[in-house]
Amino acid sequence: MTSLAALFRRDLRLAVRLGGGAPMGVLFFLIVVALIPFAIGPDLALLRRIGPAILWIGALLASLLALERLIAGDQEDGSLDLILMGRAPLELVVAVKALAHWITTGLPLVIAVPVLALFLDLEPGAIAAVALTLLVGTPALTLIGLVGAALTVTLRRGGLLLPVLILPLTIPVLIFGVAASNAAVVGPMAFGAPFTILCALSLMSLVVGPFAAAAALRHGME
Amino acid sequence: MTSAPHCRRLGGLLKTTPMALIDLANPTRFLRLTERALPWLAGATALAFAAGLYLAFFVAPDDYQQGATVKIMFIHVPAAWLGMACWALMSLAALGTLVWRHPLADVAAKAAAPLGAGFTFLCLVAGSLWGRPMWGTYWVWDGRLTSVLVLFLMYLGVIALWRTSDDPARAARAVAILTLVGAINLPIIKFSVDWWATLHQPASVFRMGGSTIYPTILIPLLVMAVAFTLLFATLHLAAMRNEILRRRVRALRLRQAAQGA
Numbered sequence: 001m002t003s004l005a006a007l008f009r010r011d012l013r014l015a016v017r018l019g020g021g022a023p024m025g026v027l028f029f030l031i032v033v034a035l036i037p038f039a040i041g042p043d044l045a046l047l048r049r050i051g052p053a054i055l056w057i058g059a060l061l062a063s064l065l066a067l068e069r070l071i072a073g074d075q076e077d078g079s080l081d082l083i084l085m086g087r088a089p090l091e092l093v094v095a096v097k098a099l100a101h102w103i104t105t106g107l108p109l110v111i112a113v114p115v116l117a118l119f120l121d122l123e124p125g126a127i128a129a130v131a132l133t134l135l136v137g138t139p140a141l142t143l144i145g146l147v148g149a150a151l152t153v154t155l156r157r158g159g160l161l162l163p164v165l166i167l168p169l170t171i172p173v174l175i176f177g178v179a180a181s182n183a184a185v186v187g188p189m190a191f192g193a194p195f196t197i198l199c200a201l202s203l204m205s206l207v208v209g210p211f212a213a214a215a216a217l218r219h220g221m222e
Numbered sequence: 223m224t225s226a227p228h229c230r231r232l233g234g235l236l237k238t239t240p241m242a243l244i245d246l247a248n249p250t251r252f253l254r255l256t257e258r259a260l261p262w263l264a265g266a267t268a269l270a271f272a273a274g275l276y277l278a279f280f281v282a283p284d285d286y287q288q289g290a291t292v293k294i295m296f297i298h299v300p301a302a303w304l305g306m307a308c309w310a311l312m313s314l315a316a317l318g319t320l321v322w323r324h325p326l327a328d329v330a331a332k333a334a335a336p337l338g339a340g341f342t343f344l345c346l347v348a349g350s351l352w353g354r355p356m357w358g359t360y361w362v363w364d365g366r367l368t369s370v371l372v373l374f375l376m377y378l379g380v381i382a383l384w385r386t387s388d389d390p391a392r393a394a395r396a397v398a399i400l401t402l403v404g405a406i407n408l409p410i411i412k413f414s415v416d417w418w419a420t421l422h423q424p425a426s427v428f429r430m431g432g433s434t435i436y437p438t439i440l441i442p443l444l445v446m447a448v449a450f451t452l453l454f455a456t457l458h459l460a461a462m463r464n465e466i467l468r469r470r471v472r473a474l475r476l477r478q479a480a481q482g483a
Contacts, residue, residue: 147403151396155386165379165400168372169407172414179421201410212403215320219395 011100051120052181106138129184143209270449277442308338316398328394333461339377365419
């Protein structure tokens, strides 16, 4: 248990001190959201309508950006070998790493949403809905990404392959995240149904992600 | 390509698995068996296609609304079935790689991936060609089409992952994990895409066949499905043979390089 706590603290400290993690993700998020109006025009009514979708796409891409560093850093400096040889169960280790990664890259995106939503002229209710769905949905993105990061960590050009492998698997999270956000604003249906399915998706990726990632690391480093 | 530990592991397996699988575990025996089986399979495929196409073009009636374009269905639907069945086969092969370390499992998985991508692509192309006269557009964000598109993208991801590592055994394990994660996720993706499509689509979604499918249509469709399955089996066995031979060439080259050095 102490080793897991130590790993957790180490990952948090590395993410904070090395830089490039949280600020970079939020900056990328800001740029994606700022680019959309240039593409579709400064029509506030339209932006308000598709605002939740823009924020979700931006957060999805921003969370993808940081994924490559989730395990690759440990592989480069050799600490991944130590982790693999250690006594702590690998499934728990990767789950702890994913948690630390989410706190340093996923949570800042959620916190940035209220500010970025102002650009898109969202109403307070909509902002709360998007932030809440992202709070529930980004862990699923991190955990699905964990599998991709573990699969590609030992490959040459793995970083390029990661988005290709991961993005199709994130489609359900995107669908229900945007649907729940829209439901809170205009939607023909209740907020509850898509939101609970989104929660279910996150919980399911919590079950599948660490096991698949641990298996991928064990087989990849053989 | 059967290294010694694999053989020993398989030895422990001998008691539980059916004999047929064990016989096939030896690549040389597999090559000999498929060499004999392939011409027969190819012949059966040709016969089944001849029968299926004859039935589809001359026996099956035109639809009273869709006219002759309904015949695209006889290509489109079996291709979709095979596209999905191929992922199921890859998942079984993935279990074979990870759990039993069957030496031919990853060969089967690797040979199946491009075929699956090919059948899904055929399904998409046939679907959009069919959609042009029916819906007035090549692409509709319909639930079925969209899930087949996602399946196609996932096949491409699997093929890309196969190509990243020069060591087939190592790539095999990574692909096996990805295939199994995909197998868990594909029903979820299918469900969410259907849910999403019904949310966005007007009620006039084009429904194929439904419960009122007539025997004159159903029988040609089934014959075509058998023909496609035979085609898949033929191509798959041939691709597996090629993959085994390719790996032997690679092993020989590595040995040569080691001797030369």
